[in-house]
Amino acid sequence: MPEILVPENVRDKVLRELYRQVDALDWEEIPLRVRTTYYTRWVEDHAIGGSLADYMTAEGMRVWLKDVPLKEYARAVENFGPYSRYVAKFLTPPSDFIPSLLGAEWSVQARSIGEKPMHCVATNGSIERYVCWGRARNFRDLTWAALNEAVDSVQRPMVIVYVSDEIPINPKRAARFRSIAEHCGIDLDFTRRHWNTAPTVVL
Structure with a gap:
């Protein structure tokens, strides 16, 4: 999925807040069927969904969350790839x-x-x-x-x-x-x- 077309400062703010919340979870161990509830929560979150509301629909946000930042999260916590700069914790190398x-x-x-x-x-x-x-x-x-x-x-x-x-x-x-x-x-x-x-x- 292509990156969303939002101002870079808005995108960075959203990603840092999203990863801050994901960092508090053991996201990779959460069953796939349970993750849906978090997508809904983040769409409704003022700092995440609220910041994206001018650029995409609620369904578009869910798709973007799943297919871009959360798909990249496993690599980010390996300190690998461009999204690693948004996470606050890394797995032992x-x-x-x-x-x-x-x-x-x-x-x-x-x-x-x-x-x-x-x-x-x-x-x-x-x-x-x-x-x-x-x-x-x-x-x-x-x-x-x-x-x-x-x-x-x-x-x-x-x-x-x-x-x-x-x-x-x-x-x-x-x-x-x-x-x-x-x-x-x-x-x-x-x-x-x-x-x-x-x-x-x-x-």
Whole structure:
């Protein structure tokens, strides 16, 4: 969806207020069916919908909220992309969780971080591996990305499934994921990521 045609100062004010409210939630863990109530709330919010009322209809606002800023939010909290400047908190970067899973000798190769899904090249100085990460609901996309990489790589790619709240991944679901990963010839691990209030990596 194209960006809305509003003055830049109005757009920035709306985005900062929207992300301020979204930052107070664990948005990515909220079920899709529940998110609809928040779209309605934000359309009716004076600082968000009220500021956009001169530029689009209520339905247009819902579509824009869903397809632009909230679609970008998952990347923004990775400190990735132009919308990252609107969020006040960031998930711990791969430079934190990759060494803890692969070993202290492993690090993220400079400028290798990308998206769709979030991924990077990890190296221990002599070996390079493709690593991608996401939430449990994105496991299918993560697996497909890793399989595509595996076709052209001599090293097994790695998928990391993470959570950012206190609810662990269901053990049966985790076991199923492990079986699928093993069948596909890719490595899989799980981690819990925390929130930082300031950027910790420059992309």
